[in-house]
Amino acid sequence: MERSSSSVNTPSSSPKKHKRTSSVSDSESDISAQEHRNDQAVDEQWVKVDKRRTKKAKKLDAKLDATPPRFLYSNSEILRRKDPVSINDVRDLVLHIIADSPPPSWIRVQNTQSIQKLVVLLIPGLTSTVLSLPPLPTSATENPNLPIPIPLLSDPPPPTPSKPPDLPSSVDSHSEEAAALYGGVPFIARTFSHACPTRAPGDTTRMHSVLNTFFQTPVSGEEKKRRLQERISAERTQKKNPAQYILTTEQMVENDYPVPSYLADVFTKSEGWIETPQATADAEGSQEVYAVDCEMCMTNDGKALTRVCIIDFDSGKVVYDQLVKPPSPITDYLTRYSGITAAALDPVTTTLADVQTHLRTLINPLTILLGHSLESDLRALQLAHPRCIDTALLFHHPRGRPLKPGLAWLTRKWLGRTIQDRGPGGHNPEEDARACMDLLKAKIKNGPGFGEFRADYEPILARIARSYSRNRGSNGARTRTAIVDHGNPGAWHGGSATAPATTVACANDAEVLDGLVGALDSHEFVFGRLMGLADALGWITPKAENVENRNPTGAAETKTENPETSSSSLSPPDCNGNSLFAAVTNLNAHLTALHAALPPRTALLLFSGHSDPRSMSALAARRAEYQGGQNQRHGSQSGSGAAATGMGADGAARWSTADDRALEEAVARARMGLLFVGVKT
Numbered sequence: 031m032e033r034s035s036s037s038v039n040t041p042s043s044s045p046k047k048h049k050r051t052s053s054v055s056d057s058e059s060d061i062s063a064q065e066h067r068n069d070q071a072v073d074e075q076w077v078k079v080d081k082r083r084t085k086k087a088k089k090l091d092a093k094l095d096a097t098p099p100r101f102l103y104s105n106s107e108i109l110r111r112k113d114p115v116s117i118n119d120v121r122d123l124v125l126h127i128i129a130d131s132p133p134p135s136w137i138r139v140q141n142t143q144s145i146q147k148l149v150v151l152l153i154p155g156l157t158s159t160v161l162s163l164p165p166l167p168t169s170a171t172e173n174p175n176l177p178i179p180i181p182l183l184s185d186p187p188p189p190t191p192s193k194p195p196d197l198p199s200s201v202d203s204h205s206e207e208a209a210a211l212y213g214g215v216p217f218i219a220r221t222f223s224h225a226c227p228t229r230a231p232g233d234t235t236r237m238h239s240v241l242n243t244f245f246q247t248p249v250s251g252e253e254k255k256r257r258l259q260e261r262i263s264a265e266r267t268q269k270k271n272p273a274q275y276i277l278t279t280e281q282m283v284e285n286d287y288p289v290p291s292y293l294a295d296v297f298t299k300s301e302g303w304i305e306t307p308q309a310t311a312d313a314e315g316s317q318e319v320y321a322v323d324c325e326m327c328m329t330n331d332g333k334a335l336t337r338v339c340i341i342d343f344d345s346g347k348v349v350y351d352q353l354v355k356p357p358s359p360i361t362d363y364l365t366r367y368s369g370i371t372a373a374a375l376d377p378v379t380t381t382l383a384d385v386q387t388h389l390r391t392l393i394n395p396l397t398i399l400l401g402h403s404l405e406s407d408l409r410a411l412q413l414a415h416p417r418c419i420d421t422a423l424l425f426h427h428p429r430g431r432p433l434k435p436g437l438a439w440l441t442r443k444w445l446g447r448t449i450q451d452r453g454p455g456g457h458n459p460e461e462d463a464r465a466c467m468d469l470l471k472a473k474i475k476n477g478p479g480f481g482e483f484r485a486d487y488e489p490i491l492a493r494i495a496r497s498y499s500r501n502r503g504s505n506g507a508r509t510r511t512a513i514v515d516h517g518n519p520g521a522w523h524g525g526s527a528t529a530p531a532t533t534v535a536c537a538n539d540a541e542v543l544d545g546l547v548g549a550l551d552s553h554e555f556v557f558g559r560l561m562g563l564a565d566a567l568g569w570i571t572p573k574a575e576n577v578e579n580r581n582p583t584g585a586a587e588t589k590t591e592n593p594e595t596s597s598s599s600l601s602p603p604d605c606n607g608n609s610l611f612a613a614v615t616n617l618n619a620h621l622t623a624l625h626a627a628l629p630p631r632t633a634l635l636l637f638s639g640h641s642d643p644r645s646m647s648a649l650a651a652r653r654a655e656y657q658g659g660q661n662q663r664h665g666s667q668s669g670s671g672a673a674a675t676g677m678g679a680d681g682a683a684r685w686s687t688a689d690d691r692a693l694e695e696a697v698a699r700a701r702m703g704l705l706f707v708g709v710k711t
Contacts (some may be wrong), residue, residue: 088680098711099631100140103177103226107135114175114229117243120637120705121490124150125247127633128509129490137226142340145709146500147555147632149546152240155563155702157208160614161214165223166702177224178704183216194611204568204610206642208332212611213300217621221634222706228322229292230640230701231357234694237646237701238429240639246430246487266289270474272398275419284520285423287405289415297414304386305414309395318417319343319398321467323459324407325368328617329358333560335382335410336363338372339459340392341401348460350392353378354385369458372580382412389413400466402437421469424559425481441465444472444481462653499554514545538562543620547627560620625666628710636706646696653693656683 108115115136123541125131128148139145156176158165166174186419194212201207218225231238279283279293289297292308299305334356342349353370355378371465389411393399399415401407403422408415425440427433435443438450445468449461473480479674497509513519520533532553534545539562546558564570621636628634 039541072099072377091215097141097144099142099709101146101633101707102138102140103224103710104136104138105176106179108175109173111175113134114227114702115705116229117240117637117639119577120248120635121244123707124148124555125490125493129243129494131493140708143500145633147550147556147629148553148635149550149558149628149632150635151621151624151637152244152559153563153636153641154561154569154639155209155567155613156215156218156636157206157641158704160209161218161225161704166227173225177226180219180223180225183219188264190615191479204566204569206567209343209563209567209610209614212614213618215614215618215621217618217625218636218706221621221625222636222708224706226705226707228637228639228703228705231489231701232697232701233237235690235697236650237640237643237697239433240703242429242433245490247490247493249486249488249493272400272419272470273317274478275424275470275473276398277418277420277423281423282405282418285405285420287418288408290414290416293416298343299414300412301535302382303412303414304390306393306416307395309514317396317398319400319470320349320392321400321463322407322409322411323401323405323463323466325355325364325370325459326359327364327368327370328362328412329356329360331358333410334358334360336375336384337459338385339408339463341460341463341467343470346464346467350388352380352385352388352492354380354382354608357381383477385411385412402440402462402466402561403434419470421466424473425469426483430483430487437462437465440469440481444469462631494555509555510553511555512545512549512553513541514556515646516542516547516559516561539616539620543624546624550629550632551698559619562613563617566610567642568643571647625710630711631709633707638703638705638706641700641702645699646693647702649689649693649696652683653685653689656685 065407108613119134119136123130123134123137123139123298126133127142127145133139133142161180163178163180166178190213197203197208197211203210228241231243266350277287279289282289283296287297288303290305290308291297291299319342321341321343323336323339326333327336328334335354336356337353338350339348340350341347353375355375358373360372363375364369365374393415395416398413398417398419399408400421401417404418404420408418409420421437421440422434425435425437425444438448441447441449445465449465469481491511491513499507499509510532511530512534514534514536516536516538518535520535532549534547534549538541539560542558542560546556549556561570625634
């Protein structure tokens, strides 16, 4: 649907209402009359009369057909706001459209009930510069939060060039200016009339996750009451033993565990892997709980095991502590994390196969393994085991899922002691394993609610799953959702037992497009993310090896991979600029193809989330390095980070009050984004 249709969003402070109409189309009238004549021909004694409910449904359908849905920004409400539209506001708009949540004040959705489906796309890199939009006003008399009018394209639009045009020498071939000169994304101007400025979550010195904010929502009062009753009931009935905290198969799959083949056919074991045998119905044996922690180093073939420590949960005794010789040459001992040195490993002859042989004598099908982000330790041991407890999932991060709390932070918060403070000497695996043991003991003693932050948030997928589909003929079925994304969307923001969703893992934007189109017929809410433009602009950090999910700065969160700033499938842009030209061309083609595939009365919502984060990230990394150096020299956390340049020794990171101001400005720029909304009628 082009912009000339009535579905195009337009700002309005007092939108006019459509006149009501109960008329139906001529074709419907003809069909109804023909059916009545046929009935009379069968038996003139009887006349077919529609049931009352059917008549109401027909009238409702006729009303919906006569009043197409529209989006109208409320300028007066936006002017009254102190801040731009937030990602929370975007999320609430989505829930209003698809889950009948209360309407937002800053935008009005006319005839919401007529919207049958909603497609939401996150497209980092879609900036005002790339789209050749007017810059945001900087004058004190103008409001930068108002929707930006998008100029109409020429009719007919210029043809898409087959090769990138020559750029002025002053323009970087991987810049937003180059993307605009390459043609930008004309689909946006053809489809939407306005771009609404947004702001990503964060504060003056940090930008928080756009995805995490979008996919989490406060729960309703009714849901809070239900959760409280559920927690009380669970604490009354559950036995106080470790087995109640064993991960489900679904949790193992979602968190990338090596799952035994008899539990789920989702993990392919390579040569050298072992699997705990399946327990039989009459299986007997001890159900020991063992806390496990492994240390690793980097070799020519990637990460490899260098030490494993196993402690018995009941006795607290170390039952196995062994250094391990990797099979490939070591390139980095990772001493700052592992504590392993070349001198320590030189005399070692024990191999991974030797460790696995010992594990077979120690572990049986009923044994419970305990650890923090235990999937990393199991992968280091090349072991698939069915009964696992993970303190990274047992306890909550203050900001909620999918963030995972760090072990050092959990130990300090819930046990009141400090671990992993040996500085350059690295970590002690026995210390970490004992921390996991004590955290589990505290959980068992205090009940399932211990260590959980009662922020009363829930995934939006859970909220949507409780709503009903508006699709005609759905017979009151629940709303179905699909998440199509790069990497592992099931682990980051996919469904669960309480929020069922179809998740489609993709390697590139072309696969995302295929997944989106494939999900349209069978789902009412579809979310996707297109990363090609941000990658070509150089915004994406290539996926790096994550050393046991540990943060050397002591931050209270761990993740296997940040889905917003890293990618395992995207490669660095090439040096001749063709990648950026291909990116904008492909993005425009993908959006055009997706729009053509949308069924009628499908709402389309696009948002960029944020702007270029590189300057912010570089400054934040330099400040963290400086503060880390200060901690090592003074043994305490640097105060505000505002220090005079030159405090550090030669070669050490430096930080100044001017750097503080530069970081705040970079964060403010990075948090800016754009939102586009419309309906295909």
